Amino acid sequence: MHELGYDGPTTIDDAVALLAQGNARALAGGTDLVPQLREGRRHASRVVDLKRIAELIAIQRSADGGWRIGAAANVTRLARHAELAVAHPGLIEAASLIGSLQIQNRATLGGNVCNAAPSADAVPVLIVLAAQAEIAGPAGRRIVAIESIPRSPGQSMLAPGEIVVAILLPPPAARQAARYLRMTPRREMDIAVAGVGAFIELDAATGIIASARVALASVAPTPIRAAAAEAVLIGQRPTLELFAAAGAAAAHDAKPISDTRGSADYRRELVAVLTRRALTRCASDLGIPLP
């Protein structure tokens, strides 16, 4: 690494202006960026630290019941936010799988999304919660779906000078649940061989699945939606048999590779099992007995 400059702006406008100059890179928790810079896997001549900007670390509930989570708020702060933990236990559980406590004291949702790792543990659950990212950049602000941000391993769709300022969670429906489950050979400090985020929303009157989303990690170049699995679920009554069928469909949606962590066939099998279990957890959250 050659010279490295540091800026710690306190406003978003200053951060965007600084990022427009030269080869600057936004710094949130640094758990990925710092070793990438030091090992020459990414290059930058300056880092622009986002953690000194109040809006970037704020966690706020909006009037409609949605949430606005500063992109640079660390995972420990999210996990200790009692109201957020009650509203979105699946998100907190997923984010709390990221690295060790040392990592969670630094790591952020904005970083987890923008680092664009196929295995990012918080991303599938954000996708199934229909979360959006608010982006600030030289051309102003825009809002995009979380799933559109990772473009390929390590590459986001952000234009030069753009940063994610907040993760936006829509107001929850009356009867909805979202969970993320992953498989790692070790219980702690490991990377998902496969991970599945699942979401169901039940029609309040009939108990039919009105809306369903399934997102898969570590089985494609980016986290992906499992469209066939979602189609299996929507309009049906929740049963174990249905969830198993959704798992089989999700395994078909997965596009895994074989590598040191697992073969493609093994990953497909994991997707089937994890999808069924994640959906079962959602049903359990909603207190529905499964026939």
Place this chain on the structure above:
Amino acid sequence: MKTILTLDVNGEPREVLADGRDTLLELLRDRLGLTGTKEGCSNGNCGTCTVLLEGEPVCACLVLAAEVHGARVTTIEGIATGNDLHPVQAELIRHGGTQCGFCTPGVVLSAVALLERNPRPTDGDIRHAIAGNLCRCTGYDKIVEAVAAAAQGGAP
């Protein structure tokens, strides 16, 4: 590019000239001479370089020195009071929770941070708190026993 940083290290205000590339680990070891914090993997996997930043454990190798300007840092040098070891340190010795000793500074800081927030941890709480501190000698059981004993005020 060099800048002067001010920070609180183990309760003392420090002013130090740092390079923009320095990590907090390099700041502590190479600029401040606090070599109690050890360098392991240098990419956040082993927890050997754990220090407390504003009271919370972090891997010093993953934090840029410039990020801690104005912050409060606690290293292993700041844990004992004079010659009186912290209960976590004393119990690690008593229970044989340290062998080669390389992971010990990081383990101590993770355990001290745990007990600050949770004075009566279960074994599960202790194992979770030190999950980010790799130890290749002890098999962890003796560390868990030591931290549990420190939580109980140093029972044998």
